[in-house]
Amino acid sequence: MRSPQEKNTRLENMTWRIWNLARKKKELEKEEANRLLKRRLETERPRVETTSDMSEDLFEGEKGEDAGDPSVAYGDSTTGNTPRISSVDKLYIVLISLHGLVRGENMELGRDSDTGGQVKYVVELAKALSSCPGVYRVDLFTRQILAPNFDRSYGEPVEPLASTSFKNFKQERGENSGAYIIRIPFGPKDKYLAKEHLWPFIQEFVDGALSHIVKMSRAIGEEISCGHPAWPAVIHGHYASAGVAAALLSGALNVPMVFTGHFLGKDKLEELLKQGRQTREQINMTYKIMCRIEAEELALDASEIVIASTRQEIEEQWNLYDGFEVILARKLRARVKRGANCYGRYMPRMVIIPPGVEFGHMIHDFDMDGEEDGPSPASEDPSIWSEIMRFFTNPRKPMILAVARPYPEKNITTLTLIMGNREAISKMHNMSAAVLTSVLTLIDEYDLYGQVAYPKRHKHSEVPDIYRLAVRTKGAFVNVPYFEQFGVTLIEAAMHGLPVIATKNGAPVEIHQVLDNGLLVDPHDQHAIADALYKLLSEKQLWSKCRENGLKNIHQFSWPEHCKNYLSRISTLGPRHPAFASNEDRIKAPIKGRKHVTVIAVDSVSKEDLIRIVRNSIEAARKENLSGSTGFVLSTSLTIGEIHSLLMSAGMLPTDFHAFICNSGSDLYYPSCTGDTPSNSRVTFALDRSYQSHIEYHWGGEGLRKYLVKWASSVVERRGRIEKQVIFEDPEHSSTYCLAFKVVNPNHLPPLKELQKLMRIQSLRCHALYNHGATRLSVIPIHASRSKALRYLSVRWGIELQNVVVLVGETGDSDYEELFGGLHKTVILKGEFNTSANRIHSVRRYPLQDVVALDSPNIIGIEGYGTDDMRSALKQLDIRAQ
Numbered sequence: 001m002r003s004p005q006e007k008n009t010r011l012e013n014m015t016w017r018i019w020n021l022a023r024k025k026k027e028l029e030k031e032e033a034n035r036l037l038k039r040r041l042e043t044e045r046p047r048v049e050t051t052s053d054m055s056e057d058l059f060e061g062e063k064g065e066d067a068g069d070p071s072v073a074y075g076d077s078t079t080g081n082t083p084r085i086s087s088v089d090k091l092y093i094v095l096i097s098l099h100g101l102v103r104g105e106n107m108e109l110g111r112d113s114d115t116g117g118q119v120k121y122v123v124e125l126a127k128a129l130s131s132c133p134g135v136y137r138v139d140l141f142t143r144q145i146l147a148p149n150f151d152r153s154y155g156e157p158v159e160p161l162a163s164t165s166f167k168n169f170k171q172e173r174g175e176n177s178g179a180y181i182i183r184i185p186f187g188p189k190d191k192y193l194a195k196e197h198l199w200p201f202i203q204e205f206v207d208g209a210l211s212h213i214v215k216m217s218r219a220i221g222e223e224i225s226c227g228h229p230a231w232p233a234v235i236h237g238h239y240a241s242a243g244v245a246a247a248l249l250s251g252a253l254n255v256p257m258v259f260t261g262h263f264l265g266k267d268k269l270e271e272l273l274k275q276g277r278q279t280r281e282q283i284n285m286t287y288k289i290m291c292r293i294e295a296e297e298l299a300l301d302a303s304e305i306v307i308a309s310t311r312q313e314i315e316e317q318w319n320l321y322d323g324f325e326v327i328l329a330r331k332l333r334a335r336v337k338r339g340a341n342c343y344g345r346y347m348p349r350m351v352i353i354p355p356g357v358e359f360g361h362m363i364h365d366f367d368m369d370g371e372e373d374g375p376s377p378a379s380e381d382p383s384i385w386s387e388i389m390r391f392f393t394n395p396r397k398p399m400i401l402a403v404a405r406p407y408p409e410k411n412i413t414t415l416t417l418i419m420g421n422r423e424a425i426s427k428m429h430n431m432s433a434a435v436l437t438s439v440l441t442l443i444d445e446y447d448l449y450g451q452v453a454y455p456k457r458h459k460h461s462e463v464p465d466i467y468r469l470a471v472r473t474k475g476a477f478v479n480v481p482y483f484e485q486f487g488v489t490l491i492e493a494a495m496h497g498l499p500v501i502a503t504k505n506g507a508p509v510e511i512h513q514v515l516d517n518g519l520l521v522d523p524h525d526q527h528a529i530a531d532a533l534y535k536l537l538s539e540k541q542l543w544s545k546c547r548e549n550g551l552k553n554i555h556q557f558s559w560p561e562h563c564k565n566y567l568s569r570i571s572t573l574g575p576r577h578p579a580f581a582s583n584e585d586r587i588k589a590p591i592k593g594r595k596h597v598t599v600i601a602v603d604s605v606s607k608e609d610l611i612r613i614v615r616n617s618i619e620a621a622r623k624e625n626l627s628g629s630t631g632f633v634l635s636t637s638l639t640i641g642e643i644h645s646l647l648m649s650a651g652m653l654p655t656d657f658h659a660f661i662c663n664s665g666s667d668l669y670y671p672s673c674t675g676d677t678p679s680n681s682r683v684t685f686a687l688d689r690s691y692q693s694h695i696e697y698h699w700g701g702e703g704l705r706k707y708l709v710k711w712a713s714s715v716v717e718r719r720g721r722i723e724k725q726v727i728f729e730d731p732e733h734s735s736t737y738c739l740a741f742k743v744v745n746p747n748h749l750p751p752l753k754e755l756q757k758l759m760r761i762q763s764l765r766c767h768a769l770y771n772h773g774a775t776r777l778s779v780i781p782i783h784a785s786r787s788k789a790l791r792y793l794s795v796r797w798g799i800e801l802q803n804v805v806v807l808v809g810e811t812g813d814s815d816y817e818e819l820f821g822g823l824h825k826t827v828i829l830k831g832e833f834n835t836s837a838n839r840i841h842s843v844r845r846y847p848l849q850d851v852v853a854l855d856s857p858n859i860i861g862i863e864g865y866g867t868d869d870m871r872s873a874l875k876q877l878d879i880r881a882q
């Protein structure tokens, strides 16, 4: 018994806690309202400016039929003169899906929160595509997993996938044809990484995949096109992380990119903020959501086509992004259709193609009313049925089934549950373990023993039997996450004739319009869920109608239809491919016979220090007997003219270098010497024109320049009433693919991320960066940067990226961080000669370690830049003469 005094104190404490909670809730609500308002203002202002801009000068008189036709905006209608892929085409298609456990047979769906609908989607898509006429090979790239406790199948570098049964065509096929899972090692070898932790290793994946694609394109070329490489028709990224990977690969190879989001980060962030359980920072820590959103923006910049599963995904989810806006997209499409000028603006084409189901798995042993079709006495019930039945005291009751990853947002704590496989809850990933623990706690709290089944394990092949069991008991399927991007389980349930109760948030609304096989509910309203279930299970006619409708309409979700639509879309893309040196060309290669390549990419140092760094690195290679086998590349924001005078003033020869990556990666030059005697010798710089056409993709040219000049005039320094412009066009340092601007007072520059946002809102796809200590702004094509130029060099001249060493400082231009990561080695030159970092430089909205593995063995730091320091770096990296 407590004393009255204790009781009072407790009461007081409780009252205080309740008051404090209410206050916190109010604060959160206020913060949320302010945040939403701020965001609306932030995005709407420039948007209103863009559209009004356009109605005045760009889209005048644009009120014709096209501008209002939604199919024009997204290109989602298949009518018209869309070219088709024919059986004579022999396409090579690359799909990328990096996270989760991916394999062709016995998928472990639901084993963790990364192995779910997307894994099934991409594997089935790969199989279905490879079975289509006109498709020669499909490679589905994922991560190689060699961690203990994971089946060895996930470590196999190549897994052939059996093609689907609808293959009914004949095609001559070679050794390399078909569908394959290709597993690329990246990140720590012995560890399984959740999707939130893959970001720092994506560049490494890109380099590994690049080398496979180049080899495979050549091998297919040998088989089908007289030795000319058969480059991928598209590189298709699935989910944000593979969006970045696909953008980098599509840039490195100059082939079209396609993207499918699967589950968009902005929507997830909004939903989590609304729930009010975590702050923005906490959400970012758990989900690395800002990397995910930036990756999705990048995917919008680089993609030619975005595949959405529903219209809602386009209009309500993609529309939240800086890089996409429905009205602007519609206007631009209309202009493209008419052949009118878009003034440098580009929008990816949004196409709605829902996923399909594999009808091969369908077994119907029940009639339309769900009555058993005379079961043969000899046939045994599937073993999974007894696994489930053992939980129930009354197995005849209608079964309410949920099949979902054990994930908080799936909202499964009220249902009958197939929620992954487990050995022991204690060994599961924290988030999944928490979901399962709360399920068990609730069963105990409400004494639901004998009424809820939560089988420990099930095989992929048993999932159809689980749906059949629910049909047999005249049950229902429930899918009530707070938000569902699509919901593969809904079409699975329909295929088995199981009526559904689904969330009204997200795609199920559109799925319901097609299937009409159940009821939609508010996932936050437990009573509504209960009422809907009661109605569906107790009204026999309604149940039968829903079953019938599902079975009748499910054919609209078919992989062959999906693929037909998909292939007709990609056939509209203009052909693009990389500049690739043939074996004969390689004889004349500028970096010929050099096993190693040293790239000097040090930015924030004085000219004198830069010259010393150059001299010492050449000298270090000489002393290590590496001169003959090392190529040198200078990679900088300087123009070729500036490089020439810098080297000449220091008495150095440009021909000590094999290539110059200049203007921050928008120009590539190869130096050479003409004349046969020292007296008449002259250095010339050959511009790599193939590189120019390689990076030309979506370059805004004059339209972009005009916009930037107008924008520059609005960036001012204010003193009282006096305004002074701080950014000016700088034609002297500009080139065809580099628009340079002089900055007279960097203190008044807007942060780079603001400029990047503005460019996206305007759908001007470009890469803006501050360099020369933020005294210069360069705007270059979206696929141009110093690290991208390096990948181009590797593809074009056959350089192995593992043999490249990049020297950088402790800070650098805005594209500096891209130089970390990947298969090449990075040496950071540390010391006071580096000028300190500037906050306006960064485009990141998250910590560097979220995207760069600073502890990678490929990255080392040395103090100073003396010859001996450089030699020790070469030794540390195990670079030695053969």
Ligand SMILES: O=c1ccn([C@@H]2O[C@H](COP(=O)(O)OP(=O)(O)O[C@H]3O[C@H](CO)[C@@H](O)[C@H](O)[C@H]3O)[C@@H](O)[C@H]2O)c(=O)[nH]1
Residues within 6 Å of the ligand: 109, 110, 111, 115, 116, 117, 118, 120, 121, 262, 263, 403, 404, 405, 418, 419, 420, 421, 460, 463, 484, 485, 486, 487, 488, 489, 490, 492
């Ligand atoms: O224990 C389990 C849990 C799930 N599954 C299967 O896993 C898939 C789950 O797919 P889905 O219902 O679509 O959910 P997610 O895993 O969350 O998939 C994401 O990706 C899908 C494909 O884009 C979208 O449909 C979803 O909305 C999106 O959340 C289905 O095939 C299930 O049958 C199992 O086999 N066993």
Ligand SMILES: O=P(O)(O)OC[C@H]1O[C@](O)(CO)[C@@H](O)[C@@H]1O
Residues within 6 Å of the ligand: 100, 113, 114, 115, 116, 117, 118, 119, 239, 261, 262, 263, 268, 405, 407
């Ligand atoms: O769980 P998140 O972070 O919302 O991401 C969902 C993604 O992960 C998976 O659930 C697992 O495959 C995908 O299906 C989906 O695209």
